[in-house]
Amino acid sequence: MSLDALFDPRSVAVVGASADPAKWGYWLAAGALAGRSRRTVHLVNQRGGALDGVPFLPDLGSLATVPEQVVVAVPPPQVRTVVVQGLAAGARCFTVITSGGSGPQEERELAALVTSHGGRLLGPNCMGVVDTTTELRLSWGDFPSGAVGLVSQSGNLALEIGRLLARAGQGFSRFVSLGNQRDIDAADALDALIAHDATRVVAAYVEDFRDGRRLARTLAAAHTAGKPVLLLTLGRSEASGRAAASHTGALVSARAVVDAVCRDTGAILLESAGELVDTAVLLTAVRRGRASFPGGSRGRSRAVPAAVGDGALAAPEAPRITAHGTPAAPEAPRITADGTPAAPEAPRIAVVGDSGGQGALAADALAARGLDVPVLDEATRAAVAAYLPGRGGCGNPVDLAGAGEADLRNYARITRALLDGGGTDATVLTGYFGDYATANPGQTREECAVAEELGEAARKAGRLLVVHTMARDTPALTVLREHGVPVYERIEQAATALAHAARTARARPYAPPERVPSPARPVADGGYESVRALLRSHGLDFPTAEFVTTADEAAGAARRTGYPLALKAMGLAHKTEAGGVALGITDETALRAAFARMRDTTGATRYAVEEMAVHPHSVELIAGVRYDPAFGPVAMVGLGGVTAELLADTALALAPLTPGRARELLLSLRHAPLLTGWRGAPAVDLDAAADALCALARAASEHPELIELEVNPLLVHPGGAVALDAHGVLV
Structure with missing residues (x-):
């Protein structure tokens, strides 16, 4: 309405x-x-x-x-x-x-x-x-x-x-x-x-x-x-009170969910009002049509389209549509020659400062936020050097070395040369400009005229100019702002705003799931036996297992399963920490000893006798789904096993998932090189891993009574993926 x-x-x-x-x-x-x-x-x-x-x-x-x-x-x-x-x-x-x-x-x-x-x-x-x-x-x-x-x-x-x-x-x-x-x-x-x-x-x-x-x-x-x-x-976490129930509850906080939703929709989640304003000021300059976003593309069109005739930005291209009529998953990240995902190409920033110190600090601030301060191409270096004292060579950052004091118009000349150069996406002017008239009011007119030239240079070049200055509220800064040039009092403000603008430029939003499937018949409990049956019905692979209550039953099951095997106590959320897991059992004597020890330690009344899953070149993942009160089921995948919370290397997305989206999550992990082949090891079966995530996400989406559903570890290897343990938390 x-x-x-x-x-x-x-x-x-x-x-x-x-x-x-x-x-x-x-x-x-x-x-x-x-x-x-x-x-x-x-x-x-x-x-x-x-x-x-x-x-x-x-x-x-x-x-x-x-x-x-x-x-x-x-x-x-x-x-x-x-x-x-x-x-x-x-x-x-x-x-x-x-x-x-x-x-x-x-x-x-x-x-x-x-x-x-x-x-x-x-x-x-x-x-x-x-x-x-x-x-x-x-x-x-x-x-x-x-x-x-x-x-x-x-x-x-x-x-x-x-x-x-x-x-x-x-x-x-x-x-x-x-x-x-x-x-x-x-x-x-x-x-x-x-x-x-x-x-x-x-x-x-x-x-x-x-x-x-x-x-x-x-x-x-x-x-x-x-x-x-x-x-x-x-930043309050809905999961804090349930952290002990599962690793998923500890890793998927309310804040993490919002962060993931923002990442997947192209929005930017910020920390403070000041950071919001700094970023908004820069983005309004971009949206004004006077400059494009800092790119990140090499040899292709800029990540955000250029301004159209009325000064507004043209809309991004519509998402690709599959033969089924659904939005296609974005292309997978580029993979380098050694099998690791390539880092996104960072926007390239030219820096020009009144002193070597300010320029170097500006370059450090930009680099710390993922931006690139590259070597300038030969033509740009020559164009800049023509205005420097002694006409010497120059690098990036460019050190004015007194050129501004010698002639204020050198600020505009050198900045124009950088903006017109072909090797960078934006230029940062850092230092004293804007403050000359404070000490010498007679320079007000000239400084304002140079500010006009700076604004016009940015407009004509179609690139972003950002100014960091020690001045505050001077006439020259007013002129810059009137031309849509963002002005910052601290270099870290400028660097952070540029980094956020770059994120919006590179964002490739995913289509959020339109709906959650209708609920299926509720599961009886969140124990391993029930959850295992649920996930197997959705296509997730588990080792062969039998569930027993006595040592004699365990020995009988072991003869059918075969050694080596694993013994697990049921009814425990964190089995390993509680002494409820014994691995690599090789014979009946060891099995009976492990059973007696586990019964005394945990008090469990039911146990799983399970085939040992041993696969060379395997990687342990954690996969889980948490029900968020606002966003519904949220899928998570990360490096798993007993170090899941220690590593906290996770990726989140709204569930259910498509195979393409699940694959993207896997490749977005910091430790993704372990999956794609690290130091000559064969890559794991990413398609099988993605299918396992989809099965888990689908099962959780159909069972809202499970506010948390987890597989840990999910063992992925060159031949497939197998779930070694699973756990659910009922409402």
Whole structure:
């Protein structure tokens, strides 16, 4: 349902308006009146009064025209009455600042009342809504105009982001305070920002993801539309209380799930408001159409398309579609000659600084964040050297060595040579530029003229220019910002923003699973015997085994299974740590001794006598699925065995999985070279490993009663994959 009535209503009524600047009603009313050249504004307060010559009316029934949006800023017990009056008056949208009643149930009933009449509700318990492109300011505080659209569950965080944006010469296109999300939620608001032409970068602070899969589809749609999404969220782990139940519970935290969803949809998960603003400022410069993203491509088109005629970025290519009509998995990572996955090609950055020290530190900061500071090609070196003292050679970083002090225009000349050179994707100017006029006001005009030249050089080259300077809020920096050149006070800010921009450029979003399969018949318990049977029914291979309760039964089973074998105690989550596993048993005497010892140590009443799986050149993996309250089943694979949590080398994705997606997860592990053939060893059967992950993910998706399902270890080898242990955790 359209949110036009939220962002650009033909008329607004503020209920609870006030003439007292200390009250919310004043700010809402004053903000509404600021847009009265575009829309009709009604102010309502049963006690009477006026603001800016506009009288307060006693109630919504007194309005001469229909209020398309009603802003409710009255005590909670009065909210429902106001909403009922608004619906009777024909209102289509309600922004509820205060809480919607005595608790969640009353708020849900309020939302149901509004939506049953075809309306929408923002909040309750929200800070309001702002659209600087339609002169709509229905909130408390100052919201500078700009190109960043923000969706937030925190009002104060939004104010902090706004102030940081203003200091950087940027601001908001739209701001939506979600509040308790009883109707309009994060996905709704983000969808509206994606479709909003004036919003170049989308930012969000979300605590409650609600329908996480729907939100994931929205994030992927934003990337397809060329709208970068920057996300902040909390780091609390839903799994912390269950960490002892399985390795999966310890490794798949709520934060890790969000991180994986962002990676797979092209969004960027950030750590702080400052980091969000730094990245947004750089990305708005890119989206302005004055530069392309820092690439990462070699000998092919840039990772993000160049600007089209109206200054917006063209949408990325649509995903490839298979013969079955489903999105094709992205191409697998390139493999080097030694069988290891090739690292992504890093964007190449040229650095020019006022001193060798600043340039070198800038290069280190960029390299530490995965960016490349390459040797410049011969033509670029010659073009730069022409303006350096002594016309000597130059490297990257370029040391101005006094060229700027000798002639301020050398900043523009040298930077232009770097921007026009063919071997880099972006240029960082670091040091003193922007501060000359502080010490010598007579240089203000010249420094501003050089800033104009820098901005024009970046525009004509179609490459990104980033400036790090020790200056702050000088006229030259204002000129740079007006030209869309990002300016940073610390080099680590610039480097981090460039690294995040590069991530958005290289992102190849996966289509999130559309739905989870319908639940199958629940399993009886999460023990090895039950889970093994479940996973075998989905095609996962296990060694031959029999389940026994006595030593004599164990000996009989061993004669049928054959030696060597393994003995496992049932009913233990961490069998090895509890002394519930004995491997490599070679005869009946050793078997009976292990059985007696295990019974005394663990107290178990049931045991598995299992064939030993011995495969040369095998690798132990852990594979698991955890049910996330917002995102549903989440699949995980990593290096396994008893060191799974120690290594913490894992990859996550929403389940179920396709074989291509499962293979991608395997190759994304830090230790993936062990799978592809390390130091001459044969590669494991990646297709079999991927099929095993798919079987596990499918089984977990069909059994929501299992909030965790794990195979550890999953032994993968050149001839296939076999599960050596499995465990589930019931709701």
